[in-house]
Structure formats: structure tokens, C-alpha cells
Amino acid sequence: MTPGALDLQAIRRDLHRIPEPGFQEFETQRYILDVLARLPASRIEVKTWRTGVLVRIKGTAPRRVVGYRADMDGLPVEEATGLAFRSVRPGYMHACGHDVHMTVALGVVEHFVHHPVRDDLVVVFQPAEEGPGGALPMRESPEFSRWKPDWIIALHVAPEYPVGTIALREGTLFAGTSELFIDLIGQGGHAAFPHRAKDMAVAAAHLLVQLQTVVARNLNPLDAGVVTIGRMEAGTKQNIIAERARLEGTIRALSTESLSQMKERIEALVRGIEEGFSCRATIDYGANYQQVYNTPDLTREFMDWAAREGGVTVIPCEPAMTGEDFGYFLETIPGFMFWLGVDSPEGLHSAGMNPDERAIDIAVSLLTRYFTWKIERDAAV
Numbered sequence: 001m002t003p004g005a006l007d008l009q010a011i012r013r014d015l016h017r018i019p020e021p022g023f024q025e026f027e028t029q030r031y032i033l034d035v036l037a038r039l040p041a042s043r044i045e046v047k048t049w050r051t052g053v054l055v056r057i058k059g060t061a062p063r064r065v066v067g068y069r070a071d072m073d074g075l076p077v078e079e080a081t082g083l084a085f086r087s088v089r090p091g092y093m094h095a096c097g098h099d100v101h102m103t104v105a106l107g108v109v110e111h112f113v114h115h116p117v118r119d120d121l122v123v124v125f126q127p128a129e130e131g132p133g134g135a136l137p138m139r140e141s142p143e144f145s146r147w148k149p150d151w152i153i154a155l156h157v158a159p160e161y162p163v164g165t166i167a168l169r170e171g172t173l174f175a176g177t178s179e180l181f182i183d184l185i186g187q188g189g190h191a192a193f194p195h196r197a198k199d200m201a202v203a204a205a206h207l208l209v210q211l212q213t214v215v216a217r218n219l220n221p222l223d224a225g226v227v228t229i230g231r232m233e234a235g236t237k238q239n240i241i242a243e244r245a246r247l248e249g250t251i252r253a254l255s256t257e258s259l260s261q262m263k264e265r266i267e268a269l270v271r272g273i274e275e276g277f278s279c280r281a282t283i284d285y286g287a288n289y290q291q292v293y294n295t296p297d298l299t300r301e302f303m304d305w306a307a308r309e310g311g312v313t314v315i316p317c318e319p320a321m322t323g324e325d326f327g328y329f330l331e332t333i334p335g336f337m338f339w340l341g342v343d344s345p346e347g348l349h350s351a352g353m354n355p356d357e358r359a360i361d362i363a364v365s366l367l368t369r370y371f372t373w374k375i376e377r378d379a380a381v
């Protein structure tokens with residue numbers, strides 16, 4: 001195989017067709033393993049962890065291990081891009097760009113297989129970023145621990161930035177998040193006799209509105225937080241009073257303290273609903289993600305290098321309320337994440353999300369030149 005022989009556009013389109021839920025990325029994993037099998041075996045070692053893949057590319061005189069991470073899962077979104085290579089999985093789509101992330105990672109692997117550098121490079125394909133979170137259990141696994149990088153980076157596609165740009169900042173880039181699942185249990189009954197029932201549709205409607213005060217009336221306006229209920233259901237039929245209701249959402253904040261404060265407030269509101277509507281309620285916080293905190297000196301060094309030699313426009317940006325379990329890698333390993341401009345007409349998690357594929361080559365070139373420069377520069381110091 002000759003350098004640059006992988007057709008990255010075709011790979012991205014193949015991956016785009018087969019989005020899978022977190023920890024069910026079986027076909028995606030097989031596909032990645034097949035692509036890796038097309039590269040010369042002498043320089044790479046490949047391991048699997050659950051539905052993820054870890055690749056170690058041997059350095060020529062390794063002193064350190066450099067890490068790069070891509071995520072793998074899709075989202076429950078019915079694709080509406082009209083693309084010829086649209087998802088073949090009804091109701092599932094790569095609406096968060098993980099198909100692009102994996103393709104860039106494969107491009108990075110291919111480059112370093114043919115252009116080895118001094119240090120070992122570990123490229124991680126991590127499952128379940130959208131939930132329930134693959135980063136923390138992967139980080140704690142023996143497979144990852146044995147190859148633990150000394151520093152690690154990752155990117156995320158950014159629909160709102162033009163191709164040829166990247167955006168990042170030192171310190172907090174993404175919020176800390178917690179999923180939120182609230183179940184309300186009342187008493188069902190005939191629609192004609194509300195006085196003999198405990199209507200959880202009405203209770204859920206009240207709670208939905210009250211939750212809007214958690215940030216607006218409790219957090220310091222100079223702190224950032226968000227509560228979104230993305231799914232709500234109640235009842236079984238139009239003429240039966242709903243015995244049960246469920247609200248599903250996510251809460252986010254830029255500081256751990258604010259996230260705890262929001263949880264306390266939610267719990268107080270839910271207790272109030274129990275009292276006011278004579279019902280029982282349970283709260284489940286599901287998966288919680290650590291903030292993505294970019295190591296300041298590494299990030300600054302990368303921003304300076306990228307503006308000078310990266311061939312991209314570097315945009316210093318504000319933190320975003322998106323979440324990313326990459327924050328768990330950054331909790332114990334220095335590194336950073338950056339936004340990659342892909343100029344999509346519709347945003348992340350939308351049915352029309354359609355990244356400009358030119359960003360793939362730009363990212364592979366940026367990353368491979370940066371790793372090469374940094375590894376050589378650090379070896380010289």
C-alpha cells in the first residue's frame with residue numbers, strides 16, 4: 001500500500017451509512033478493523049476494547065506515547081439530508097460528525113504508518129460518546145492503561161465555522177453535563193372522573209415549566225447553565241388519565257458547583273410535584289460527563305503553531321454548553337480538544353447535518369504536521 005492510498009471520502013461515506021447506538025458499534029468496529037488490516041502490519045498493533053478499537057503505531061525511538069481519540073456512535077435522528085450515502089439505519093444518523101472524526105483518525109494512522117516519528121502514537125476509537133459514555137470505562141480499562149498516552153488530543157466538527165478554520169481556548173471548552181430522567185407515578189383512571197385519579201400528564205406539564213426556573217431563578221446570571229428536556233411522555237390513550245409520565249433531558253454547567261446547585265434545585269421541585277400532585281417520583285441522573293478542560297500551556301502552544309504553520313485560521317472561542325466524555329481523558333492526561341470548521345447548513349444533532357468533506361484532509365494534514373513538529377521539538381529540548 002502506498003502513502004495516501006486510503007480513500008478517506010469513501011471511508012467517511014461508508015461510515016456515514018452505518019450509524020449505531022453507543023456500545024453497539026459492532027459493524028463500525030468491524031469496518032475500522034478491515035481498513036486497518038489494509039495497512040502494513042509491521043508498524044501497527046491493534047487491540048479491541050468492547051466495541052472500540054485501539055491502534056499503536058510504533059515510533060522509531062520512542063520516549064513517550066502520544067494519544068489521539070475519535071468517537072464512534074450515532075444518534076437516534078431520522079436523516080433528512082437527501083444524500084446518496086445517507087444512513088441505511090432507519091431512525092439513526094451520524095448527526096454529530098463521529099463518521100468524520102473516525103475518518104480523520106484513520107487518515108492519521110495511515111500517515112504515521114508510512115511516515116514514522118520517534119514517539120509511539122496511540123489512536124483510540126472510543127464507543128458511546130453520546131451515551132452512556134465510553135471514555136471513563138475505556139480510560140480505566142487494562143487495554144488503555146497499558147498504552148496510556150503522555151498527552152492526548154481530539155477534535156469535534158463545528159457546523160457553524162467555515163472550512164479551513166479551527167476554534168479552541170485554553171481551559172474549559174465544553175460544559176460538565178448530567179443526563180436527567182424523571183419518572184412520575186400517579187393514579188390512572190377514566191377521563192371523565194379526574195377526581196378519582198392522579199393525572200401525571202398535568203404534573204409533568206407543571207414540572208416541565210418549573211424546570212425552566214432552575215437556571216433563570218437560581219444560578220448567578222454570570223454563571224452559565226442549561227436545562228433541556230428533549231423527550232417527554234405520559235399516558236397510554238386519549239381518554240385515559242395518565243398514570244405515569246417521564247421527562248428525559250440533560251443539564252449542563254461550566255462549573256461543578258453550578259451543576260450540583262442545579263441538581264439540588266431539581267430535587268426540590270420534584271419533591272414539590274410529589275406533594276402538590278399526590279404522586280411518587282424518581283430521579284435518575286444517568287451519565288455524567290466531566291468538563292472538557294484544555295491544558296493551558298499545551299493548548300496555547302498548539303494555537304500558536306497552528307496559526308503560524310497549520311494552514312488554518314485559528315479562532316479563539318468561548319466555552320460551549322455541549323458535553324463530551326473526552327473530558328474524562330483530560331482529567332488524568334494533559335491535552336486538548338478543538339472545534340474543526342465543517343460549515344454545515346444545519347447544526348449538530350439535526351436531521352440535515354451535512355459536514356463539508358474538504359475538512360477531512362485539512363484535519364489530517366493539520367494533525368499529522370502538528371504531531372510531527374511537536375514530537376521532534378520535544379525531543380530536541
Ligand SMILES: CC(=O)N[C@@H](CCC[C@H](N)C(=O)O)C(=O)O
Nearest residue numbers: 130131177178179250322323324
Ligand atoms: C458534542 C455533543 O453534542 N455531545 C453530546 C454529549 C451527550 C452527553 C449526555 N448524553 C447528555 O445528554 O448529557 C451533547 O449532547 O452535548
